[in-house]
Amino acid sequence: MSTIVILGGSYVGLAVAHSLLKYTAKDVKGLKVVVVSPNTHLYWNLASVRAIVPGQMNDEKVFQEIAPGFAKYPSESYELIVGAATGVDPTSKTVTIKTASGTSEQKYTHLVIATGSRSEGNVPWKSNLEGSEKTKAVLHEYQEKVRNAKNIVVAGAGPTGVETAAELAFEYKGKKEVTLVTAGKTILPGLPPSVIKFATNQLASLGIKTIYSARVEAEFPSGNATELALSTGEKMTTDLYLPTIGVIPNTEFLPKSILGGRGDVQVDSFLKVKGVEGVWAAGDVVDIQAKQMAFAALQAKALAKNLDLVLKNQPPVKYSTDGPPMIAVTLGRSKGTGRRGNMKFPSIVVYFVKGKTLFTEKLPKYISGAEF
Template identity: 50%
Template sequence: MKTVVILGGSYGGITTAHKLLKQSASTGDVKVILVSPNTHLYWNLATVRAIIPGQIADEKLLQPIAPGFKQYRADQFEFVVGIAESLDLAGKKVTITSKTGTNVLSYDTLVLATGSHTKSNAPWKAQSTYEETRDQLHDYQSRVKKAASIVVVGGGSTGVETSGELGFEYGKTKKITLIASGDHILEGTPASVTKTATKLLQNVNVTLKLSTKVVGDAKLPDGRTELTLSSGEKIVTDLYLPTNGLSPNSSYIPTELLNNNGFVVVDEYLGVKGHPDVWAVGDVSAVQRPQLVNTLKHAAHVAKNIGLANKGQSLVIYKTGGGDMLAVPVGRKSGTGHMGSWKLPGFMINMVKGKTLFTENLPKTIDGSA
């Protein structure tokens, strides 16, 4: 039986684990050890709405990981709560630290699925523990409720969705501002999508400041934040929500495996170059932009290639082609998006994503039925 150690207990790691276990169910030739710093999976796709008090219950955002794997035999699966500290690629070992101390895991195959984190203390990613993640979310809910003015920074999908949710709920009672560095929001999308998103934000009273960067932020004694803008202007806000800037969780990975931005360099099979038994999935990988749909594609592909490698068969090349797809709800009743060059209608965005932000897929992801 070969041991596959998967580092990372979020979308990519959990999905890869289930796919490996299911495809080896008949042979039982694989044991998966899933390592996660967190006992729970955090459905962070819904954070843009969850920061608004009373919108989404905690249990729809955070659910324990371990119960989803009880369907497998004890000798097939092990869940380790801990953080990867270092890799010994020659010795095929991973050093893990946890509340109980240091542990060294040996592997035949290693999957790097440790994801990314925000450069700020914003609530868009899970914290180190379930309790810290839950408490941070509650703290932001309280701060959103109390704030008379909120500044969201970043013109990507997270920034647009966040300001849209805030505008939908509070546009008539709070001052909501979205700051974007480009001359339009949702850069890289068709012009019609940008135009629609801009109009939808304006409809819920969100003020847009384009071609503007935040070059400094300072906490004031009264708890508010003073932002210095690239224009030289200074503005003061009750709540500052930066949404731009993700960094890979790759500090434990030898630098020779990383590009200049800290992402893992992979080959055409999604294997780590020069190390045929090491693979990378999701945000930590340099192959595509961080996006859930890409992470799930990586997970399926890596699981398939690990199975082929274990059988001594030829690996399958990962294809990144095909048009990009983006769905951006703006508030709880409208939105915009595109598939390739085709703009998607707002009712479709709302029906497919906007109503629930896919929270119904949280338990399905944990138990592998998604």
């Protein structure tokens, strides 16, 4: 009997779990998949930049319960544990898990690390480690803050910051002052000049003020407002401060020997964790590609395939990271930009592919397994 323990119940974890249960379990007798997640619901955080705007997305659009999607599988083939891993012992192949009822240990044949990442600060861009209800509470809190704010400062001009500022400015059309602060000389650093130029012009047309070559170094409560100290020496007062800088991999519970300097899990070209037996990883916990959902989906598919092969006593295949860089950035609810390699995506394409729904139609498919 083989037991696959998957740590994380988000995009990668669910993709691997459903793939194993739908396909591998048909040929590998006695296979059991155990999913460990602090969250009872999958949070479609890709849409968080729009969900913070009151009235744009109700909870059902961005949260769906995980458990019903597994009900169709034989009960002996899977287990869902609402809890968090607090330790891993690769030698004994054991995971220590903390749940509401206490601490327990779970043995594994293979372990999949898909615990994702979290944002710096108590902001709604990622799932909260305290669970789905806490994530919902934080999202609702920011919806209310957005509703009451007259001026909003967004810090960080990567994709999340640009999309957030654009969503707010598109919705309120000058009724709220939106300022974007970036440490760089441009927004969307690292993207082709044509993409940057288009996005810069679109943000300006939405009435967004952009402050370049400055970073927020400190924030201080000031009554119902927040005072920000910038690296330029300037101070700003805002009703709402939205930092979009910094992503922390959720890997503190893992042995330091398998982590890199920034806390990322070190994997080989097969997505196997280096230096240990029977451990795999993908998504935001690894550093082989940009931390984007598109790459996480590709990694999850490859990892599930390799587990399938190994469980059938066949050699795994290498995961290629050689494809052209690709990203799509929404700019409000009517435009967008992005790139594949050095080719700029037409705005209308980004709108129809991503901007119209932010892929929320995929949420039920991730829950049911129909996406995989």
